[in-house]
Amino acid sequence: MARLVRPTGVIILALLAALEGFILIIVGLFLAALAGVLGGLLFAVGGSIGGLFILFGIMNFVVAYGYWNGSGWAWIVGLILAIIGVIRALLSSWTGLISLLTNGLIIYYLTRPHVQRFFGKAPALTPPPPTPSFVPSPPSTPTSQGRTRIRCPKCGSLNEEDAKFCKTCGTKLVP
Numbered sequence: 001m002a003r004l005v006r007p008t009g010v011i012i013l014a015l016l017a018a019l020e021g022f023i024l025i026i027v028g029l030f031l032a033a034l035a036g037v038l039g040g041l042l043f044a045v046g047g048s049i050g051g052l053f054i055l056f057g058i059m060n061f062v063v064a065y066g067y068w069n070g071s072g073w074a075w076i077v078g079l080i081l082a083i084i085g086v087i088r089a090l091l092s093s094w095t096g097l098i099s100l101l102t103n104g105l106i107i108y109y110l111t112r113p114h115v116q117r118f119f120g121k122a123p124a125l126t127p128p129p130p131t132p133s134f135v136p137s138p139p140s141t142p143t144s145q146g147r148t149r150i151r152c153p154k155c156g157s158l159n160e161e162d163a164k165f166c167k168t169c170g171t172k173l174v175p
């Protein structure tokens with residue numbers, strides 16, 4: 001299967017996810033280092049939170065990688081995260097407006113046909129459905145009136161002899 005062109009928005013999403021992952025890991029390392037300095041109970045708490053940040057940071061990198069490669073699971077994860085973001089934004093006060101807009105935009109973007117195609121969530125090309133129950137017949141069929149009419153090679157409709165296109169399906173007719 002030919003590689004699809006990576007949509008620009010997907011590149012942006014991948015870079016943003018990587019950036020967020022980078023920040024999360026930095027913050028996580030900072031918290032872990034701080035916990036090490038403080039020691040005691042704060043060591044356990046700070047260390048755990050720092051570890052979680054690092055874990056989320058790594059997850060962001062994994063998602064970024066999936067976005068970049070057009071992996072189907074990355075599309076699903078991205079969509080779920082965006083939906084969670086919208087719900088969280090709706091539950092929060094007006095400060096969640098930016099989050100609401102951003103995540104709404106991501107949901108809108110991820111469900112665009114060309115983006116879904118990139119993630120393998122939609123067929124690459126929609127081929128016209130094959131015409132069923134049509135028995136191939138010679139292109140030209142004389143009628144009872146003796147006039148030659150042209151049978152459409154695609155849909156089988158009879159057209160006037162001088163017709164350039166099929167009156168039913170619009171296929172170009174070659175007499």
Ligand SMILES: [Zn+2]
Pocket residue numbers: 152153154155156157166167168169170171
């Ligand atoms: Zn036709």
